[in-house]
Amino acid sequence: MAKRRPSSGRWLREHHTDPFVLRARREGYRSRAAFKLLEIASYPFGGTPGRLLGPGMTVVDLGSAPGGWSQVAAEMVGGQGRVVAMDLLAMPPLEGVIFIQGDFLGEVGLRSLGEAIQPRRTVDVVLSDMAPNMTGIALADQTRGESLAEAAHEFACQTLELGGTLVVKLFHGPGFHETVRRARMDFTRVKVIKPQASRDRSAEQYLVGVGFRGVSSS
Numbered sequence: 001m002a003k004r005r006p007s008s009g010r011w012l013r014e015h016h017t018d019p020f021v022l023r024a025r026r027e028g029y030r031s032r033a034a035f036k037l038l039e040i041a042s043y044p045f046g047g048t049p050g051r052l053l054g055p056g057m058t059v060v061d062l063g064s065a066p067g068g069w070s071q072v073a074a075e076m077v078g079g080q081g082r083v084v085a086m087d088l089l090a091m092p093p094l095e096g097v098i099f100i101q102g103d104f105l106g107e108v109g110l111r112s113l114g115e116a117i118q119p120r121r122t123v124d125v126v127l128s129d130m131a132p133n134m135t136g137i138a139l140a141d142q143t144r145g146e147s148l149a150e151a152a153h154e155f156a157c158q159t160l161e162l163g164g165t166l167v168v169k170l171f172h173g174p175g176f177h178e179t180v181r182r183a184r185m186d187f188t189r190v191k192v193i194k195p196q197a198s199r200d201r202s203a204e205q206y207l208v209g210v211g212f213r214g215v216s217s218s
């Protein structure tokens with residue numbers, strides 16, 4: 001997650017009164033981000049609400065620390081399912097989650113992820129909430145965010161089962177429309193969502209692609 005200076009008074013004040021932060025504490029989630037995935041997963045894709053993450057599924061969670069999305073995914077896939085999570089940062093253990101600390105953009109990280117998914121070679125859902133450390137320089141931040149989203153899309157196209165799902169964080173920037181266009185080629189249904197827990201001032205949105213077609217545009 002982006003580092004905050006301790007002197008960032010406005011952020012601290014907002015953080016301690018933020019309804020999603022308070023709810024996360026009450027409900028035992030490690031981050032307010034958990035509510036973004038809970039909302040995304042409750043959308044009626046394909047006509048039936050709550051089918052995005054279900055019992056027995058294998059899920060990859062990219063950019064997982066501190067673990068809110070992994071907690072939600074592990075709850076939803078249950079004991080018969082599997083969650084494989086990866087982050088540059090350390091993440092304390094979570095039941096039902098295999099965690100790999102590594103760089104998703106690096107060869108070693110990708111190889112470890114592939115090994116953790118085995119013996120299956122494919123997964124049902126790829127989640128990516130990856131975000132670069134923000135510099136405050138809008139164009140640079142957008143470009144780095146776009147690279148992460150593009151890499152997650154590519155990984156999904158190589159790893160998803162036919163009919164599988166991708167949820168990926170996007171930053172609204174110059175490459176946004178092209179990313180959505182490409183996703184429409186790879187998935188039968190594509191929706192862009194700004195969950196309520198996503199702060200208004202954040203340029204982030206989430207692309208959800210369901211029904212992986214199995215033929216990559218990349």
Ligand SMILES: C[S@@+](CC[C@H](N)C(=O)[O-])C[C@H]1O[C@@H](n2cnc3c(N)ncnc32)[C@H](O)[C@@H]1O
Nearest residue numbers: 001031033063066067068069088104129130131
């Ligand atoms: C917004 S936070 C994720 C929050 C998380 N989904 C949750 O629910 O708690 C974004 C994360 O992306 C991670 N990240 C950024 N670039 C990455 C990379 N190349 N490989 C792995 N993780 C990365 C950051 O370290 C950070 O922890």
